[in-house]
Amino acid sequence: MVGRSAVLLEVGGHDEVAAWYAELTRRKDRGELTAVDIVPAARTVLIDGVTNPLEVAETLAKAAEPGRPEKGESQLITVPTVYDGLDLADIAERWNTSPEGVVRRHQELEFEVAFCGFAPGFAYLTGLPPDLRVPRLDEPRVSVPRGSVALADEYTAVYPAASPGGWRLLGRTDLVLFDLDRDPPSTFRPGARVRFEEAR
Template sequence: MVGRTAVLLEVGGHDEVAAWYAELVRQRAEGRISAVDIVPAARTVLIDGVPDPHKMLESLQNAPDPATSRRDKGALITVPTVYDGLDLADIAERWNTTPAGVVERHQEIEFEVAFCGFAPGFAYLTGLPPELRVPRLGEPRVSVPRGSVALADEYAAVYPAASPGGWRLLGRTDLVLFDLDRDPPSLFQPGTRVRFEAK
């Protein structure tokens, strides 16, 4: 338990997080559990707004792990992208290809929103093969423009607003990722599938 109304489930990695998140959301929709928020992260799922966290904790401890292979696929969003990022040439060198090769390979990958954090609407996208992972910048930029398409470590992302950041920039999109007048405000939700398409 992490509070009077919350339980934090710790698991091994993204696949397990995604499976538990999907299972808990399904159980809530069926009325089998009560929770205000179910929030996935890199290796945890927070279940908040629980009437009886002790009972929830006992239920989770006795529950079998949900099968990662039986998850329903999330909605697919295509992100129109202009590939002119400041780090495109650097990424090409790290990938042992040309900038055009980076664009081609990046478009082939189907990413998935693992969790959101850092800033409203900022989604961490998984799916990048290990050989294509690139380190964060040694020194973060003071400001990264809104809509910047970026890579860092095992993740891809799109900056929903201008902010400091140390991710390597591939390009940019005009897609609005966060809008308070939209329900939900965040375009990318956990489980959403994402593909990038050259504009």
């Protein structure tokens, strides 16, 4: 339990987080779980706004591990991208290919929104195979432009607003990722699939 109205579920990694997030969301939609928010992270799922956290914790402790949802069931978001990032050549060297090869390989991958954090609308996208992972910059940039498509460790992300950041910049998009006048305001939601394509 976390406080008087929340339960924190700790799991092994992204696959388990995705499975539990989908299962808990289904339970909430069916009226089997009373919660205000279900918030996935890298290795936890927070169930907030429950009326009886002890009962929820005991129920989850006895529950079988849920299976991962089929990827085809989730929303697919396409991100039009101009591949002209400051670190494109560096990424190409690390991937042992050309800048054109980086673009091709990045577009061949399908990513998944694992969780959101850092800033409103900022989503951590999983799907990079181990051989394509790149380290963060040794020193973060003071300002990364809004819409920057970037890589760091096992994640791809798009900066929803200008901010400091230490991710390696691959390109940019004009897609609006966060707008308080929309419902929901964030373009990326946990579980959604994401593909990048060349901007026309």
